[in-house]
Amino acid sequence: MLDVQNLSISFSDGAIPFSNLSFSLKEHEVLTVIGASGLGKTTLLKTLGGIHPLKTGTISFNREELSVNRHRIGYVPQGYGLYPWHSVKKNIEIGRRIRKIPSDPELFQEIVDGFNLNSLLERSPRRLSGGEQQRVALARAFYLLPDLFLLDEPFSALDEITKETAYRLFDQVWSKTKPTTLLVTHSLEEAVRFGDQILVMQAGSCQQLANPKVPEKKEALLVELRNLLINPEVNA
């Protein structure tokens, strides 16, 4: 279980967009994080991923302090962060190479098949489309079998048709390995589609909503989210 208590998010210029942020997430669940720009959603992910220093608050995973050395964290940044000097195959393998985890050819093939990457393995990421790059970045993080999977708007740069395929592939591969996941998004649709829990960040406060993931309650949840995001002061 991921447990975040009294976390204060601070930008590199010292500004604190958020303080005393607390939320929790059960293992093998997805928490989607939604909110207006500039509230520190990416900084929250970076703090969890050990990229941004933790100044106040605690972050624990299965009752241990979350640490990049102790836990496997798969991080997919907004621009995907692929390395053009490595082939797609080597990009996918990088997590295991860094963590000195033996390769798992069966899992590798399963993930490569899942994301339709078979014909791209020897290519440089530079020669891939945006949608292909996104699939490689996800495959790289999945192949690590991460304890915690951090995704920063992974679908935002995709067009509508590619996005639908990407959603389906993500769902398929995620359900095989089920890593505990934090997914930052600007899309209400994505927040409701993927999140077992939804963290709504507003200026100075946040709300964690449970998503029953049943079709008949989807519309009501979307309305609630819309109200929270558009008229935060009314719902405060």
Next chain:
Amino acid sequence: MKRHPWIYAILVVLGIWWLGYALLQAPILPSPLRVLAFIFSKKGLVMGTHLLASIRRLFLGVTSGLLIGYPLGLILGTYPRTHHVLSPIIALLYPIPKTTFLPLFMLAFGLGDAPKIGLILLIIVFPIVIMTRDQVMQLEPELFTPLIALGASESQIFRELVIPATIPQLLSTTRISTATALSVLFLAEAFGTRSGIGFFIMDAMQRINYVQMFAGILILGGLGVLCFQGIDWIEKQWNRKL
């Protein structure tokens, strides 16, 4: 032209040279045919030892410049503290014309290879440091995030990201540095030595043997072209991966 650009370029240059020779008809510009005949004659073999001496100095100068400059540039680009401490000193020393140090180097290191290699090193090390540092500082922060989240050590970040990302810039810098080193080499070999193509050219000039002087210039030019071709080949091999 398209199939054999090198043959085309050589023929054009030799043609212009021959035209100049035919119009000028002065000993200062000998016929290119006479110069080529000297290079490929038995007498031309004397240039072999001079060429080897020049290649040795060029190789050691450029290699030592890269071995010192590249890691220093990586460190300055990666660690802000070293950047703040060392970059102002580099910015101060970089514009000083280093060739003025040649007499000092000769006094300090004698007349052997050391002052020549030292001068090449001193001249090329600054651009290598600065260009490598700037390249590292321009790397997108999001390239680092997946590695940091993976718990990568500093050496792993250098191996997986910083070094491969700076290789294309390093190759470009090496090309520019080699061109600079060749010019410096000529100057360094013109004083206090009896070996090297630079010495050979200056010696031929003083003996008023313009055929040999031009032969030396051609050989030095050919060495430069070969160096550039070698770097281009390495660059192509690297770019084929991308």
